[in-house]
Amino acid sequence: MKNVDDLIESAAELAERGLSKGEIADELNVSRETASWLVERSGRTPSPEPKGGTQDIHVDWSAIGRDSARLTHIGAAMADLLSKHGEEVDLTIGIEKAGAPLATVVARELDTDLGTYAPRKHQWEEGDIDEHGGSFSRNFAQIRNRECYIVDDTITSGTTMGETIEAIEDRGGEPVACIVLADKQGIEELNGVPVYSLVQVIGVGSDE
Numbered sequence: 001m002k003n004v005d006d007l008i009e010s011a012a013e014l015a016e017r018g019l020s021k022g023e024i025a026d027e028l029n030v031s032r033e034t035a036s037w038l039v040e041r042s043g044r045t046p047s048p049e050p051k052g053g054t055q056d057i058h059v060d061w062s063a064i065g066r067d068s069a070r071l072t073h074i075g076a077a078m079a080d081l082l083s084k085h086g087e088e089v090d091l092t093i094g095i096e097k098a099g100a101p102l103a104t105v106v107a108r109e110l111d112t113d114l115g116t117y118a119p120r121k122h123q124w125e126e127g128d129i130d131e132h133g134g135s136f137s138r139n140f141a142q143i144r145n146r147e148c149y150i151v152d153d154t155i156t157s158g159t160t161m162g163e164t165i166e167a168i169e170d171r172g173g174e175p176v177a178c179i180v181l182a183d184k185q186g187i188e189e190l191n192g193v194p195v196y197s198l199v200q201v202i203g204v205g206s207d208e
Contacts, residue, residue, distance in 0.1 A: 007058060011035065012042030022121030026097060029059045029182075031156045032121060057201055059154050059182045065101070074198070075105025078179045081196045082110065082149055089176050091141055091148035093117055095164055099152035099180075106151050106179070113141035115148070117167060119160045134167055143171035150178040155195070158187050165191045 007028060014024045025035035034056040064070045082089075089112060094103025096118045107114040119134045136142065150164055165175045175193045183197035 008038050008042045011038035015039050015042065022119075023097075025121060025156075026119075029061075029098075029154045029156070030056050056156065057184050059184070059201065061153060061181055064181075065098070071101060072105050074181065075102050076109050077198060078102060078151065078181070078196075079106045079109035081198070082106065082177055082179055085149075085176050089147045089149055091115060091143070091146045091173070093136075093148050093150050093164065093168065095119060095150065095152040095160060096137075098154075102153060102181070103149075103151035106149065110149070112149070115141040115143070117164050119163055121160060134163060136167070136171070143168055143173035145172040145174075147174045147176050150175055150193075151180070152178070153181045155180050155183045155185055155187055155197070158185060158190055161187075161195070162190050165193055 010028060011024055014027055019027065021035045021039055022032055024039065025032045028035060028038070030038070064074050089110070092103050092107040092110065092112045093115045094100035094117070096116050100116050103116070104114060116137045117134055118137065148168060150161065150168070152161060155161055161178055168175050178190065178193055178195045180195070180197045182199045182201055183195065184201045186200050186202055187195050189195055
């Protein structure tokens, strides 16, 4: 995708497929607010530009995701960043949807079990995000009071990663470190857990 019009068209296609705005945000690697704005624009509903200009950055890593060899190399690089924490960690949690394939590679590289977490934003529409909690898939490894890594593709605000950390802790687990492909906020830690990224995307602008 090269411009905002492409994003609007993609948001429209995803909405027509029945995805919630939270899922659309996840698919397009944008914030929930940006996803809502894109869907409104695609429906020809007048919607003002976000105040202060662009408030989000779209990260298109489909060139990696569509090729298993590239995905494996990137996952290995992410695993390398985590390897400094030693060999005691035996569980890797991938945040669905995009974090799961990356977590699969990380888990293989670090010889850990694999689990996945579906954040509550996947069920999000205006007004109901606080009414739904996230969930761990029963088809994969469970927390069982273990130390674990957390893997996702991007950090936009840190909300989803923070939610995942809390969900793991609520199950008695201990998040040791988080890793993402791209961090839009320059976050070094969340809730006391270190956050690593292959790329940091930092907006630089002027008020003028």
